[in-house]
Each structure stands twice: as C-alpha cells, then as structure tokens.
Amino acid sequence: MTPVPISASSPDNENSSQSRREEGALTGENHHLAIRGDWTLADYQTLKQKVLEYSGQQWNTEDINLKELGRVDTAGASLLVALLGPKTLSALTKQGGTLPQEQSALLQAVADALHDKPPPEPEGLAPISQFLTETGKTVEAIWHLIYLLSGFVGQILATLFAVLPRPKRWRVTAFVAAIQDTGLNALPIVALLTFLVGAVVAFLGATVLKDFGATIYTVNLVAFSFLREFGVLLAAILLAGRTASAFTAQIGAMKVNEELDAIRTLGLDPVELLVIPRVLAMMISLPILTFVGMLAGLVGGGMVCAIALDISPTQFMAIMERDIALKHFLVGMSKAPIFAFLIAAIGCLEGFKVGGSAQSVGVHTTSSVVQSIFAVILLDAGAALFFMQMGW
Incomplete structure (x- = not known):
C-alpha cells in the first residue's frame, strides 16, 4: 500500500510550527544590543515595554545584533524604528547578509514611512512634552498666519x-x-x-x-x-x-x-x-x-x-x-x-x-x-x- 504524504497544513506540521515560534526578546549589555525572536503583533505590548526601557539610548550599527531576529511584521518593525531610529535601522537593513531579503525590504519600508516621526517619549515626561509640543505648534501657527497676512x-x-x-x-x-x-x-x-x-x-x-x-x-x-x-x-x-x-x-x-x-x-x-x-x-x-x-x-x-x-x-x-x-x-x-x-x-x-x-x-x-x-x-x-x- 502506497503511503499517503503529509500535507503542509497537517496538525503535526502546525504543532511543529508553533513549537518553533520564539517570543521576541531584547537585551542590552556593555553597549551591545541583541534583538532576537519574533517581533509581531501578538507580542506587541510586551515588546513595547522592553523598547521603552531602552528608548533613551543611542546605538551604533556595529553594536546591534540582528542575526537571531525571527519573523517581523509591520507592528514589530514600527517598534524597531522607535528603538533604533529610522536612520540606524535603514543602515542595518542595507548591510548584506544580516537579514533575509523579505525582512530587509519590510524594515526599510517602515523606516522610510516613519522617517519624519519622532520616537516615543518616556511616559513620565508625556504631559510636559505634549504641553510644550502644543505650545510650539500654536506659536508656529500664529507666526505663519502673520506671515501670510x-x-x-x-x-x-x-x-x-x-x-x-x-x-x-x-x-x-x-x-x-x-x-x-x-x-x-x-x-x-x-x-x-x-x-x-x-x-x-x-x-x-x-x-x-x-x-x-x-x-x-x-x-x-x-x-x-x-x-x-x-x-x-x-x-x-x-x-x-x-x-x-x-x-x-x-x-x-x-x-x-x-x-x-x-x-x-x-x-x-x-x-x-x-x-x-x-x-x-x-x-x-x-x-x-x-x-x-x-x-x-x-x-x-x-x-x-x-x-x-x-x-x-x-x-x-x-x-x-x-x-x-x-x-x-x-x-x-x-x-x-x-x-x-x-x-x-x-x-x-x-x-x-x-x-x-x-x-x-x-x-x-x-x-x-x-x-x-x-x-x-x-x-x-x-x-x-x-x-x-x-x-x-
């Protein structure tokens, strides 16, 4: 009797796929940052808290390790932009051999889309930052109005x-x-x-x-x-x-x-x-x-x-x-x-x-x-x- 091949969507394959899924992680030691695991919407809240812990630091491209990065979607890419900044992430995606082509294209597209947006502020300074931002926008609008008039x-x-x-x-x-x-x-x-x-x-x-x-x-x-x-x-x-x-x-x-x-x-x-x-x-x-x-x-x-x-x-x-x-x-x-x-x-x-x-x-x-x-x-x-x- 000829054996029947197992399809790609069989329960065994689904279980093995779930077992291979690794939750996204972020560690920073001795000015080196390691990013690994899956950065997807399913773990967005957990990853956001980790990103906020490192949001005030500046990282060089040579100090960032993306070799263990797993799957990435647009939600995870936006967190990486908030963590590293659009320019740094764009420079990392252009380094050959670091990431697969699909991931590099996604990260580059998100970095370009968020290039003009500032990184998120720490939650403790949010009210002060928002007040200063609104005040600056109001002053700029008044000046623009006077200029036009x-x-x-x-x-x-x-x-x-x-x-x-x-x-x-x-x-x-x-x-x-x-x-x-x-x-x-x-x-x-x-x-x-x-x-x-x-x-x-x-x-x-x-x-x-x-x-x-x-x-x-x-x-x-x-x-x-x-x-x-x-x-x-x-x-x-x-x-x-x-x-x-x-x-x-x-x-x-x-x-x-x-x-x-x-x-x-x-x-x-x-x-x-x-x-x-x-x-x-x-x-x-x-x-x-x-x-x-x-x-x-x-x-x-x-x-x-x-x-x-x-x-x-x-x-x-x-x-x-x-x-x-x-x-x-x-x-x-x-x-x-x-x-x-x-x-x-x-x-x-x-x-x-x-x-x-x-x-x-x-x-x-x-x-x-x-x-x-x-x-x-x-x-x-x-x-x-x-x-x-x-x-x-």
Missing part, C-alpha cells in the same frame, strides 16, 4: 497702486454694491447697538458718580468714551462679525465652485477683481458707521441724562462744547480706515484659504471672525497707549 496686505497695496492711476480698470459696480452691503445694510444695527451701549454707559456712570456728587461729569464720560473708543470699536466689531464672515463665505464658495480658477484662466487677477472693491468699500463704510455710532451713543447717553439726571439736551450739548476738544473726535475717526482695511484683508485672505469642501468654508468663516475681532481689539489697545503717550 503681511504678504497678502502687500499684495493688496501693490494691486491698489497699480489700479488707481488707471480708471478704466476700476470696478465701480462691485465697489458700489460692496458699499451698500457693508455700509447701508449695517447702519440700523450699528445705530441701535451704540444707542443702547451709550444709555448703559451713562446709567453706570451716573450710578457711580452719584456717590461723589459729580453726576454732571456723566456727560464727559459718555462723550470721551464714544468719541475716542466705543464708537469706532463697536462699529468695527460688528463689521468684523457681519462683513468679514460674508467676504470669507463669498470668496470661499467661489473657490469651491472653481470660479477663481475660471477667473485666472480668463487672465484676470482675483485680487483686483474681488478684493480691491471690498477693501475700498470697507474703508469708506466704517468711518461713516463710526460717525453714526458716535452720534447714536451720545443720543443714548443724553437720553439717560435727561431722564435720570435732569440734564437737558441743551445743557448736555453745552457741556460737550465746553469740555470736549475736537481732537477726541479726530482720534476716533482716524482709527476707522485702518480697522476697515485690516478686517477686509483678513476676511478675503481666509476666503482664499478655503479648501474644496463646505466644511472648510465654515471653518475659515469662523476663523475670519475671530481673527478680525482679535486684531481690532489688539490694534485699538496699541493705539490707545500711543495716543496717551503722545498726549492726544
């Missing part, structure tokens, strides 16, 4: 100076439409908000100054605050939330729909076509809204003074004429064009940064509002310190 502002100014001497290239229709959108449509909300804030400031001032018998100076408080700060600041913050987001959404939607690519294909400049009219419209609208905000705030404060303090509108105006100099009005108005230019630039820049999805439009729209408000408040604080030092 500076370059975009320069591009706007260069295009503006190139277009202004050529009236044929002026986009009058887009400019007028932007003024209506940014100025006229925003007029009611700016007037209402500044009127209410003026009334609140006058009420609080009267409440505090009443204890000192100086309620008459509520007029000075309202006039100073709205002519120098609140009028321009409230109008700028409203436009930052209302108009900067609109600019980002409009330009971002055009980029998602590939309309910007079509504009460039026609030989037109998107900055000249889309940005310049919006920037100029904002620089005209915000001073007008600032003036309206100042008047509305003074009216709100005057109303509270007339109702709660028995200061008539005629007396209110007489005190303003006597105690409030024209320079306070000029200080407030001088900040409006600068805020307008900055808000429009940030809104348009975030629109150009939109990716190819609707989610990206929402992310950059939110980012433009936050950046615009932060930039306005920061610039206003710097301007206040400057004017104070100058005595204006």
Whole structure:
C-alpha cells in the first residue's frame, strides 16, 4: 500500500510550527544590543515595554545584533524604528547578509514611512512634552498666519497702486454694491447697538458718580468714551462679525465652485477683481458707521441724562462744547480706515484659504471672525497707549 504524504497544513506540521515560534526578546549589555525572536503583533505590548526601557539610548550599527531576529511584521518593525531610529535601522537593513531579503525590504519600508516621526517619549515626561509640543505648534501657527497676512496686505497695496492711476480698470459696480452691503445694510444695527451701549454707559456712570456728587461729569464720560473708543470699536466689531464672515463665505464658495480658477484662466487677477472693491468699500463704510455710532451713543447717553439726571439736551450739548476738544473726535475717526482695511484683508485672505469642501468654508468663516475681532481689539489697545503717550 502506497503511503499517503503529509500535507503542509497537517496538525503535526502546525504543532511543529508553533513549537518553533520564539517570543521576541531584547537585551542590552556593555553597549551591545541583541534583538532576537519574533517581533509581531501578538507580542506587541510586551515588546513595547522592553523598547521603552531602552528608548533613551543611542546605538551604533556595529553594536546591534540582528542575526537571531525571527519573523517581523509591520507592528514589530514600527517598534524597531522607535528603538533604533529610522536612520540606524535603514543602515542595518542595507548591510548584506544580516537579514533575509523579505525582512530587509519590510524594515526599510517602515523606516522610510516613519522617517519624519519622532520616537516615543518616556511616559513620565508625556504631559510636559505634549504641553510644550502644543505650545510650539500654536506659536508656529500664529507666526505663519502673520506671515501670510503681511504678504497678502502687500499684495493688496501693490494691486491698489497699480489700479488707481488707471480708471478704466476700476470696478465701480462691485465697489458700489460692496458699499451698500457693508455700509447701508449695517447702519440700523450699528445705530441701535451704540444707542443702547451709550444709555448703559451713562446709567453706570451716573450710578457711580452719584456717590461723589459729580453726576454732571456723566456727560464727559459718555462723550470721551464714544468719541475716542466705543464708537469706532463697536462699529468695527460688528463689521468684523457681519462683513468679514460674508467676504470669507463669498470668496470661499467661489473657490469651491472653481470660479477663481475660471477667473485666472480668463487672465484676470482675483485680487483686483474681488478684493480691491471690498477693501475700498470697507474703508469708506466704517468711518461713516463710526460717525453714526458716535452720534447714536451720545443720543443714548443724553437720553439717560435727561431722564435720570435732569440734564437737558441743551445743557448736555453745552457741556460737550465746553469740555470736549475736537481732537477726541479726530482720534476716533482716524482709527476707522485702518480697522476697515485690516478686517477686509483678513476676511478675503481666509476666503482664499478655503479648501474644496463646505466644511472648510465654515471653518475659515469662523476663523475670519475671530481673527478680525482679535486684531481690532489688539490694534485699538496699541493705539490707545500711543495716543496717551503722545498726549492726544
């Protein structure tokens, strides 16, 4: 009777294969590192603990022994990269005769894939390392944002100076439409908000100054605050939330729909076509809204003074004429064009940064509002310190 040969998948062969399996091991003595056994996913947690014990040391290729290394999969290869580093492991795989060709190819591929990733940090330093890493990323992101904004502002100014001497290239229709959108449509909300804030400031001032018998100076408080700060600041913050987001959404939607690519294909400049009219419209609208905000705030404060303090509108105006100099009005108005230019630039820049999805439009729209408000408040604080030092 002819004997039947045993197949490769017979139980005897499977048992012998399991008996030949050697769990991965790692030993380091006298600056020599021996790596042996199977480095596979089955022993990942055990091998990871051993790798962490030697993670802070540096090894030379001549001090590493891989001759007893068994089977290796991608999980084990990633641990070897974390232990030795991508460069050292890559150098070991290139040494002829050390490893089989299949293992060398796998280790080389994993080392190349993880080349830019840092080795794992010891667990004891993980919170500190993570905090420093996040702080560094935040600082780098802010610096990159400032760099992009500076370059975009320069591009706007260069295009503006190139277009202004050529009236044929002026986009009058887009400019007028932007003024209506940014100025006229925003007029009611700016007037209402500044009127209410003026009334609140006058009420609080009267409440505090009443204890000192100086309620008459509520007029000075309202006039100073709205002519120098609140009028321009409230109008700028409203436009930052209302108009900067609109600019980002409009330009971002055009980029998602590939309309910007079509504009460039026609030989037109998107900055000249889309940005310049919006920037100029904002620089005209915000001073007008600032003036309206100042008047509305003074009216709100005057109303509270007339109702709660028995200061008539005629007396209110007489005190303003006597105690409030024209320079306070000029200080407030001088900040409006600068805020307008900055808000429009940030809104348009975030629109150009939109990716190819609707989610990206929402992310950059939110980012433009936050950046615009932060930039306005920061610039206003710097301007206040400057004017104070100058005595204006």
